Amino acid sequence: MGDTPMEGGSKAADKQPASVGDGSGAAAREAAPVNIIMIGMAGSGKTTLMQRVNAYLHERKEAPYVVNLDPAVAKLPFQANIDIRDTVDYKQVMSEYRLGPNGGILTSLNLFATKLDQVMEIVEKRASSHKYFLYDTPGQIEIFTWSASGTIITNTLAASYPTVVVYVVDTPRTASPATFMSNMMYACSILYKTQLPFLVVFNKTDVVDDGFAREWMSDFESFQRALSDDDESFMSSLMNSMCLVLDEFYAQLRTVGVSAMTGQGMPELFEKIDDAVKEYYDEFLPSLQRQIQQKRDSERAQKDEQLRRLMNDLTVTEGKEVDLG
């Protein structure tokens, strides 16, 4: 098992990660790369979308930098610049620690996270030559979004450069009100957990158009009608109440419909990503800077208090008289 995230076979330099700075200058914002983290249920089309976005950006002469964070993926349809599988052997982790598939993915991710400083060094080196950095994550969504290592990876990326979470939805499989609501609640929980600029991508629109989703999110009554068509049970009335809760989530939510298969919706996807980057600078970054400042202030206050106590405890004592004769 390698212990160093590899990039084209070369070792990362021994440097600290870059910082996004205060992001105040237009030129600095323009020059900063953008991290796009693909998250979604198994089979929603993350990997296919990665491949499509990769091809689209190549066409735009903006070749992205691609990072695979799924240790268990058998075959990638694209060339990853950094691949977790080059650092951690998922099958070896499973047998060495006697783990099942999910435990194997989680432990592989934990091991990889211990080398995150090296990843960030590579990212920093590549930041001037790539506008977009794409991150594919495991289909076992909770392993990335609810694990300490997933949080460390996400927070480290977001503290360094503008970062957008792209939540991929399998549109044909969410066309029933119950599945739609469950998926949106999941999306809401991920937004709440990461607190990052967020974009819901309704994928597979070549199979089912995402018009129904847009209508349900913008018109509460149309969703209620769909619910009552569905059934009249307790679940339906529970979903009615939850729908009210989600209404506020929808009001702020950025969505786009795409087909990773045909490429439909790619320009619109990037318009929304640009919009999410703006939110990163306008809201996320100032809030992050406030948190950092508060942490520093509280650490300083703690140190001052320790010093004050130390000084209070100080007393001058007179020793025994020494006979110099």
Ligand SMILES: Nc1nc2c(ncn2[C@@H]2O[C@H](COP(=O)(O)OP(=O)(O)OP(=O)(O)O)[C@@H](O)[C@H]2O)c(=O)[nH]1
């Ligand atoms: N029709 C259609 N099929 C799609 C689209 N995107 C992905 N698929 C299909 O959906 C299936 C799952 O796609 P993947 O890209 O492997 O999904 P994933 O989310 O990466 O899956 P995991 O790795 O299990 O998490 C594959 O059969 C894809 O061909 C799309 O836009 N349209």
